[in-house]
Amino acid sequence: MKFEPRKINVVVGPNGSGKSTLLKSIFGLTTIYSGSIVYEGMELVGKPSHEIAKYGIAYLPQVDNIFANLTVEENLLMAGYLMRKEELEERVEDIAEIFPMVKRYWKRKAKLLSGGERQMVAMAMALVRNPKVMLFDEPTGGLSPKIADEVIAKIIELRDSMNMTIILVEQNAKKALEIGDQAYLLVGGRLIFEGGCQELLEHPQLASLYLGVSS
Template sequence: MLDVSNLNAGYGKFHVLFDINLKCNRSEIVSVIGPNGSGKTTLLNSIFGLADIFSGSITFDGIRINGMLPHQISKIGISYLPQMNNVFSDLSVEENLKMAGYILNVKELRDTMDEVLSLFPVLEPFLSRKAGTLSGGERQMLAIAMALMKKPRLIMLDEPLAGLAPLVCRKVVEKIVELRDKLSIGVILVEQNAKKALEISDRTYLIVSGRSVFSGKPDELLQCEELIELYLGLKGKM
């Protein structure tokens, strides 16, 4: 579904990514892991039209999306959930969902909200509450729900587990798996919690200093003890 080929990208004259290749299919969770500052978020920004692409190609369902604007990319079926500022704190939960579904007509909006709330029933009692009053886990659930309002075929999540307590983290992980298993959505998961990411991924990419040093099955990466110890600090934890 998504094919990133020989991508070189960055911001202005600042070159961040070097010859990156990545694929994500429907009903697949692909994790992107690596040390802080390795270029993981820049990869998502490049796919969503928020970074400068110097060379290479990005195609989605056969459509080349290099140079397309974020709102155009969103309309063809890609949702991007950034790590920060991913909800409107001063708006209610219901207003946030309506804002996310702005391209839908009235009936589609209502039907889609009902579908999304059935997946995230924890949000239903809070529809009239301002998003800024929710807990960290509830806000993350709302952010994912907002991404689903656009009826995407691919969702990109940037550090969705950051700062969450273990119990809440587990609930968010369950919802991410549901996106794949129940909705047949492709998921690209950028996550600093490499252990959690590898547990639920179908394939994984390890990026270090803007370059891909591994791509394959999570089990294959876990067999590369030198890689996981040197770049992820996971020795004795897996």
Template structure:
């Protein structure tokens, strides 16, 4: 479904991505883990065209995304639950959800709202409440639901558990598993919580300093001594822990 091949990207003179290649097949959950500043979120937003890649290719269902605007990429069936949630705090929960239908069939809005309320009962309870008054976990549910309102073929999830209480972290990963298992949703997940992310992933990649340095099934990386030492057993993700292991 998604094919990223030898992608390079820059912020001004700073190179953020260095020859990144990965594949997301239809029906998969694919996880991307790595240290802070490794380029994970840059790769995610490059799919949407911001920043634009400087070389390489990104194909979605065989169609090149190069040169397309965010709205054009969205119309193809890609939606994002962004890092930091980025809900509209002065709009109600329902109004936020309806913002997700911009590129969807407006005739299905009522049914889609009900579907989200069935999936996220807390949003039904908070429907007319200002989104900015929700807890962090509730806002994350809203961000995911808003993305789903567009009926995406591919859901991008950027750090969905960041800053959440443990009860909501568990809920987020339950939702990821449910979306993939029950709805067949194809998901590309960027996540600092490597332990949980690898457990829900069919396949995974490790990104370090803008380059892919390891890949395999979620189970394989979960059992990898290097990954375990770096991310699962007290490693410090901000310190590029796999540099020695892959040198």
């Protein structure tokens, strides 16, 4: 399984197929008994998540991805607590250009934000360390269709304006495949398809059988 750099790599499959576990494994949050995970020539298996983050990989879980009792400002400062003050301030200004709501709700407690706004804050936090790879675990889960589209649009922007490598696990498989570049279909923990997103969407058997998508 090889992910394409500076592309949106979409991982789809039925519930329980191992999609979320794959992301957690890349980020060092599971125990790997066999196999290998290599990033830029470095073996990631056995490394703690904080070390993996230093390599430029960020992980955005579906839940518990912000500090609800802290303000938006405090959330971003927490995300960059190891950075120099000047560097962090400059980085936050850059992030505010991508996520204007960060400055708009700067002093607001995160728990007072809507679900979509919280997800935007979580994405902004993940960007503080200027990662090269972003792992998204169902970022639109529980959001209205309109807000979900806004989140997806931001993911596209990360690829197009920041040349970021995206690995996306998304509940709405059709939507993810429509905006993605490379597709990976997992079933029962096994990879049964790897290729272009459009190719999977148009596959006469796989799309209908596993994704509920009519080609």
